[in-house]
Amino acid sequence: MSLQSQGGACKNVTGTVTVPADWPNQQRVRIVKEDLPLGATVTYKKIEDVGRQMVVHIASVPVGKEIRAVVTFEVQRLVSPPQPQDTEHFTVPKRQKQTLLYLTPSPRIESDAPEVRVAAAMVVGGRQRAWDKVQAIHEWVYQNIKFAGGLENTQGVVETLSMRSGVCAEKNSLAVALLRAQGIPARLVRIPGHCYYEVLLLDGAGHERWFSADASTSSTIVPSAATRGMILQKGDSVPLFDPATKRRTKGRFLAETATGVPQSRGAGLRFQPISPAIGAHPVVPRP
Numbered sequence: 001m002s003l004q005s006q007g008g009a010c011k012n013v014t015g016t017v018t019v020p021a022d023w024p025n026q027q028r029v030r031i032v033k034e035d036l037p038l039g040a041t042v043t044y045k046k047i048e049d050v051g052r053q054m055v056v057h058i059a060s061v062p063v064g065k066e067i068r069a070v071v072t073f074e075v076q077r078l079v080s081p082p083q084p085q086d087t088e089h090f091t092v093p094k095r096q097k098q099t100l101l102y103l104t105p106s107p108r109i110e111s112d113a114p115e116v117r118v119a120a121a122m123v124v125g126g127r128q129r130a131w132d133k134v135q136a137i138h139e140w141v142y143q144n145i146k147f148a149g150g151l152e153n154t155q156g157v158v159e160t161l162s163m164r165s166g167v168c169a170e171k172n173s174l175a176v177a178l179l180r181a182q183g184i185p186a187r188l189v190r191i192p193g194h195c196y197y198e199v200l201l202l203d204g205a206g207h208e209r210w211f212s213a214d215a216s217t218s219s220t221i222v223p224s225a226a227t228r229g230m231i232l233q234k235g236d237s238v239p240l241f242d243p244a245t246k247r248r249t250k251g252r253f254l255a256e257t258a259t260g261v262p263q264s265r266g267a268g269l270r271f272q273p274i275s276p277a278i279g280a281h282p283v284v285p286r287p
Helices: 097-102 114-124 130-144 157-163 168-181
Strands: 002-006 010-019 027-035 041-047 051-061 066-068 070-077 186-191 194-202 208-213 238-242 247-251 258-262 268-272
Touching: 002 010, 002 051, 010 268, 097 186, 114 130, 114 157, 114 168, 130 168, 130 194, 130 208, 157 168, 168 186, 168 194, 258 268
Parallel strands: none
Antiparallel strands: 002 066, 002 268, 010 051, 010 258, 027 070, 041 051, 186 194, 194 208, 238 247
16 A cells, blocks of 8 residues: 655554455465555454455654655465256245345445345246346346446446446445345455455255345356455445544445544545556456
8 A cells, every 4th residue: 555644744553455365276475475564553453254455554654755655465266166057946045144144234235225136036037047137137137237447336236227227336236235135145255456246055965155236237147266366355235434433334336435633723644455466467358
């Protein structure tokens, strides 16, 4: 991350940015190098079943001076399982405590909205098999929701459904909402510069298997271990803290912010996350 005080110095500065973490059967991560300013400390906070954040503490950021805290990670992608040949026996898991988070509404993913429920029923139609329902929802969102270029992820799925357009997070959020409206567990997955979604099914032996897809591309549904990029976050209902109101709330993505104590009136912090994939190109979906 890059930090700079503007209008005056800031003390007791804390910056937070999302960094890659280990995911079983998908990626293994190790820290290669920590390049920190003098006196700075760094800790790593694991958010269970969601991801990991790097937290940097700096005693003081002088006015006008840029301070950079850079950590280099090595991410090893693990071998992916083969694509299932027989999808006929896949079923939807029973509703239980560990899947409840992936079946209920989350920020900007209003899966219980009447418009979403009606749309999900229309898309699925008379299909009975779980895989067919997932495939129908994926194809419908890809074909009917126009990709609207831009970096903002501000609209909820009801608006995306009404506008028939959205960026990658909004298209994939709609796919997640439609799946949840059909009682199928699903969640967003964030990677550098992009996101996709995962859906949970049971195979013929009753084993849980996550599958991934990207509703902003024409990609097929594949085992989730076939990662589409460096995984930064899984899930779309994460704890957030608003330093302005001092309140805790929920958000779709982990917050990346910096806070500090201004030493003069009008002083503030300029905060810029540094790409977690140096030398790599973010996945940018085509319209």
